[in-house]
Amino acid sequence: MPVSTTHAPREQLLLTRETPVQRRQVRTAWLFLTPMLLCLALVAVWPLLRTFWFSLTDANLADTSEGSFVGLSNYLFHNGSNWSGILVDPQWWNAVRNTLHFTVVSVGLEVVLGLLVALLLNIKFTGRALVRALILIPWAIPTIVSAKIWSWMLNDQFGIINHLMLSVGLIDAPLAWTADADLSMWAVIIVDVWKTVPFVTLLMLAALQMLPSDCYDAARVDGIHPLKVFWRVTLPLLMPALLVAAIFRILDSLRVFDVIYVLTSNSSSTMSMSVYARQHLVEFQDVGYGSAASTLLFLVVAVIAMLYLYLGRRQMEVRS
Amino acid sequence: MSLRLLKKTLLRLGFWCLIGVLLLYAVFPFYYAIVTSLKPSGALFQVSYWVESPDFSNYAAVLHQASFLRAIGNSLVVALCVVTLALFLSVTAAYALGRVKFRGRGTVLMMVLGVSMFPQVAVLSGLFEVIRALGLYNTSWALILSYTIFTLPFTVWVLTTFMGQLPHELEEAAIMDGASPWVTLTRVLLPLLWPALITTGLLAFIAAWNEFLFALTFTLTDTQRTVPVAIALISGGSPHELPWGLLMAASVLVTVPLVILVLIFQRRIVSGLTAGALKG
Amino acid sequence: MIKLKLDNVNKQLGGMQILRDVNLEIAAGEFVVFIGPSGCGKSTLLRLIAGLDSICAGNLLIDGQRVNDLEPRERGVGMVFQSYALYPHMSVYDNISFGLKLAKTEKSTLRERVLKTAQILQLDKLLQRKPKELSGGQRQRVAMGRAMAREPDILLFDEPLSNLDASLRVQMRNEIARLHARLSSTMIYVTHDQVEAMTLADKIVVLNGGHIEQIGSPRELYERPASRFVAGFLGSPKMNFLAARLHTPGETSLVDTPVLGMTSLPFDSSHLAAGTLLSLGVRPEHVSLKAAGGAVGIVVAGVEYLGSETYVHLETGQEEPLICRCEVSAGWQAGDRVELQLDIDNLHLFDNDGTVLERHPQAIETRPNEVSLRSDRAPAL
Numbered sequence: 001m002p003v004s005t006t007h008a009p010r011e012q013l014l015l016t017r018e019t020p021v022q023r024r025q026v027r028t029a030w031l032f033l034t035p036m037l038l039c040l041a042l043v044a045v046w047p048l049l050r051t052f053w054f055s056l057t058d059a060n061l062a063d064t065s066e067g068s069f070v071g072l073s074n075y076l077f078h079n080g081s082n083w084s085g086i087l088v089d090p091q092w093w094n095a096v097r098n099t100l101h102f103t104v105v106s107v108g109l110e111v112v113l114g115l116l117v118a119l120l121l122n123i124k125f126t127g128r129a130l131v132r133a134l135i136l137i138p139w140a141i142p143t144i145v146s147a148k149i150w151s152w153m154l155n156d157q158f159g160i161i162n163h164l165m166l167s168v169g170l171i172d173a174p175l176a177w178t179a180d181a182d183l184s185m186w187a188v189i190i191v192d193v194w195k196t197v198p199f200v201t202l203l204m205l206a207a208l209q210m211l212p213s214d215c216y217d218a219a220r221v222d223g224i225h226p227l228k229v230f231w232r233v234t235l236p237l238l239m240p241a242l243l244v245a246a247i248f249r250i251l252d253s254l255r256v257f258d259v260i261y262v263l264t265s266n267s268s269s270t271m272s273m274s275v276y277a278r279q280h281l282v283e284f285q286d287v288g289y290g291s292a293a294s295t296l297l298f299l300v301v302a303v304i305a306m307l308y309l310y311l312g313r314r315q316m317e318v319r320s
Numbered sequence: 321m322s323l324r325l326l327k328k329t330l331l332r333l334g335f336w337c338l339i340g341v342l343l344l345y346a347v348f349p350f351y352y353a354i355v356t357s358l359k360p361s362g363a364l365f366q367v368s369y370w371v372e373s374p375d376f377s378n379y380a381a382v383l384h385q386a387s388f389l390r391a392i393g394n395s396l397v398v399a400l401c402v403v404t405l406a407l408f409l410s411v412t413a414a415y416a417l418g419r420v421k422f423r424g425r426g427t428v429l430m431m432v433l434g435v436s437m438f439p440q441v442a443v444l445s446g447l448f449e450v451i452r453a454l455g456l457y458n459t460s461w462a463l464i465l466s467y468t469i470f471t472l473p474f475t476v477w478v479l480t481t482f483m484g485q486l487p488h489e490l491e492e493a494a495i496m497d498g499a500s501p502w503v504t505l506t507r508v509l510l511p512l513l514w515p516a517l518i519t520t521g522l523l524a525f526i527a528a529w530n531e532f533l534f535a536l537t538f539t540l541t542d543t544q545r546t547v548p549v550a551i552a553l554i555s556g557g558s559p560h561e562l563p564w565g566l567l568m569a570a571s572v573l574v575t576v577p578l579v580i581l582v583l584i585f586q587r588r589i590v591s592g593l594t595a596g597a598l599k600g
Numbered sequence: 601m602i603k604l605k606l607d608n609v610n611k612q613l614g615g616m617q618i619l620r621d622v623n624l625e626i627a628a629g630e631f632v633v634f635i636g637p638s639g640c641g642k643s644t645l646l647r648l649i650a651g652l653d654s655i656c657a658g659n660l661l662i663d664g665q666r667v668n669d670l671e672p673r674e675r676g677v678g679m680v681f682q683s684y685a686l687y688p689h690m691s692v693y694d695n696i697s698f699g700l701k702l703a704k705t706e707k708s709t710l711r712e713r714v715l716k717t718a719q720i721l722q723l724d725k726l727l728q729r730k731p732k733e734l735s736g737g738q739r740q741r742v743a744m745g746r747a748m749a750r751e752p753d754i755l756l757f758d759e760p761l762s763n764l765d766a767s768l769r770v771q772m773r774n775e776i777a778r779l780h781a782r783l784s785s786t787m788i789y790v791t792h793d794q795v796e797a798m799t800l801a802d803k804i805v806v807l808n809g810g811h812i813e814q815i816g817s818p819r820e821l822y823e824r825p826a827s828r829f830v831a832g833f834l835g836s837p838k839m840n841f842l843a844a845r846l847h848t849p850g851e852t853s854l855v856d857t858p859v860l861g862m863t864s865l866p867f868d869s870s871h872l873a874a875g876t877l878l879s880l881g882v883r884p885e886h887v888s889l890k891a892a893g894g895a896v897g898i899v900v901a902g903v904e905y906l907g908s909e910t911y912v913h914l915e916t917g918q919e920e921p922l923i924c925r926c927e928v929s930a931g932w933q934a935g936d937r938v939e940l941q942l943d944i945d946n947l948h949l950f951d952n953d954g955t956v957l958e959r960h961p962q963a964i965e966t967r968p969n970e971v972s973l974r975s976d977r978a979p980a981l
Contacts, residue, residue, distance in 0.1 A: 024500075024501070025420045025422075025501060026420060026422045028416070028420070028500075028501040028502070029415075029416035029417075029420040029422050029425075029501075030416070030422070032412035032413060032415055032416040032501070032505075033412070033413050033416045033417070033428060035408075035409050035412065035413075036409045036410060036412070036413035036472065036476060037413075037428070039405075039409055039468050039472060040431075040432070040435055040468075040469070040472060040473070042450065042465075043443070043447060043450070043465060043466055043468050043469045044435045044438060044443060044469050045435075046446065046450065047443035047444075047445075047446025047447040047449070047450055048438065048442060048443050048446060049446065050445065050446030050449055050450075051442055051443060051444070051445050051446040054445050054446070059445075061445075061448070064445070064448070064449045064452075065449075117342060120335075120338055120339070120342065123335070125335075125339075129586075131339060131342070131343060132586065132590075133582070133583050133586040134343060134346055134347055134583075135342065135343070135346040136582050136583075136586060136589070137346055137347060137350055137579055137582065138346055138349070138350075139582075140526060140575070140578045140579055140581070140582040141350065141575050141578065141579070142529065142530035142532075142547070142548050142551075142574065142575065142578070143530055143532060143548075144530070144532050144548035144549075144551050144552050145353075145548070145551060145571040145574065145575050146349070148551060148552075148567055148568075148571055149349050149350070149352070149353045149568070149571060150349060152352075152353070152356065152564050152567070152568065153349060153352060155564075157365070158364070158365045158367065158564075160352060160367050163367040194345070194349065198346070199593070202590055202593055202594065203593070203594060205590075206590070206594040251437050254439065255439035255440060255441065257440070257441065257532070257533050258532040258533065258548075261532075261536075261552075262532075262552050273441075274439060274440075274441040274533075277441045277444070278441055278444065278533070278537070281441075281444055281445055281448075282444075282537055287445050290444075290445060291445045294439070294441050294442045294443075294444060294445065295442065297439050297441060297442060298438070298439060298442035301437060301438070301439050301442075302437075305434060305437040308437075309430060309433065309434075
């Protein structure tokens, strides 16, 4: 019975009342959260704010407190005759291009391959558990190690990849995978795809196992072609999980550092935004300029992360 | 042979070929690293697919390098400390986020998720300053502290998911028994959560063990380096002549424990990864 | 002695009124059952008493003391949960003793109490087992033991038997009744099962839509329901309701029903206007049938044979068929034509809101004690 309409004013007062248990629980909740929040504030929030601040100064790594405020001149500065700053630095835009190139190609490949492998491993066969465990190996290997292993395999003179391709007749002369400007990005992508396909596969497998089986039974009874079932049933149902996996990977790829640093070091044909920022920060000791680059990278990631959170919220709302 | 049987056989054959290719793709690089590491330096530049006579000189050389052993020690200390710290901080946080309804819960969760998406390089300069101000530069503590930026959000998120799955009545029963939230957490919920703790701890351990950027930036001397940095910095006489055998031996040494862990805890790892990603 | 008193208790949650002006007194040692359809607020009411949910307005008194702001452990209550909620990692002994340990009970006392509780519940041989090694009934007993161990004055049960299968439920029901007799503590028991309510309760509280419909002993509720809701809720098969219209209000009412025709009934309707819609309730066991001669009378639509009795369904032109509980030996069959006889002492008349009309005392003497229906009227409707 809708009593609420008649007792409206009294209710407002009443809603705030909680039991002692609840009151204590809420107090404890904040108490329990405090150490974690303090820790994150110390290692994430505060440093991030400092980075923003540094990007507006000409601070130097040797003594970060020495820097003085220079406004936005790390980003863009007009000294009367010409422009300077990151936003007109061709190296920066090269890094942006490289990062985007890397992100689009590697995430695209990872999602497609991950989905295919997941579909393959979703079929029941003897030894499936073992295969599933084995494909996790690339994921467990430290990025540095996998980069080293692959750079050995991709070695221009003694690498097994060139050896194989030569003996099969795919190429006539050894390829300089990591040194050749045209190939080095592909080398990076090959390594990254190899390392992260297992992760995407896992997510896809988990999502596949959550699909309602009665849909498939119905489709089988109706005699619908398996390919059609895949396009019409599986893929749409997998879409949310696919999207989540893709965004996770995109966020990871945008901040890529280790693979590129180890495989091709500071070569400009593969330099990513992170590599660029760190080079300025640490090697050139130019904290102001490096922080400006970091800030820009952060903004790009933040926009995409926001998009993800927004989509995630929407998805949750749709589900409930 | 009937057409249908032929088709079925071919399909099955194709399927197992695919599985074979997949396994080859996944496992071969690591296998090749092992093969390379077991070759004497003279045979290194002859491509071969298996080991004819294993030669352990590379391993002997690696294990005789004090700095490499030191790096393994550092990595272990850092990773174990990070796991302990992250689990301790996140268990209480996960109780608050997973079991208590309070205003601001959603905001905290979003913030935690947000931090997990930070590009590490974005906090590099600020964190560098913090670490220097605390006098931690070039110590393991610098890494332990800084690694919480990526381990903590992850452990909080996953443990919150697991914590939220425990039955509500269990906690109410504890309240009726007169348990405080701390007692409820430590004596009722935590004992039920240890599988999740192992999973999350393992994933955090792997992440900390593999980290490179902070380790490269916040440590300076051989005595403080962790394994990934030590491996990245192994160099030969000239930049173009890396001691590949040695490098592969070192790589295998630091990876084998991880691979074994992953093979043993495969199921748990999968549940942890998917809890972190999909249920969000 | 009043053990527990609810004084105008209200509860809202998310803009919804869950409980409205609940007033209730429970005497020490009483066995009280809260019953009602799902969503009626019975579990919430129990949780308010336990201290797991907050009271928005009103007072909760235990032993005359206001306990709204006390924590569960300070209220002297123990609770048995629907899913038992045993601590899976603890042995039976630890499950039972957990609350005592937290209350810093002295070791020897603790042991003594656990053993005593275990003995009452026949758990002595299972003390070292983990919950997963126990059967459903044993788990149920451990849950009760845990609630009892601290010797609370009030034991709360939240649908404790709903997870058990039918035969075990009967057995546990008896055990709870015996436990109550032995412990003589106050027990409050929530269920949606009316058999549990009728067999266990000293006092039943029927809840509907967040308010109390009626409080009374099982017999009072069954024989003198205060509202059409209570009348329909208790009893199986449920009470038959016949639509009726008040023709002439008064201390005894002249009522027109399609099935019975114009009838004078001993109910006081002087506060109502002529023409008011009423409903006439009669339980299936208070309808008796007589064979009607020839082509007149009501047609038997169907017969349900239950072994000890039969339910005869009659087509009366009402929304639902009229059900009559008969002896098997009567041998009614579908298609038979019958005449109805209703026991006037056991008729109930409800007004439009579902409130029962008071029975007029003198009227009972002056009226014939049976109203019978002239069977040829029914088919016309």
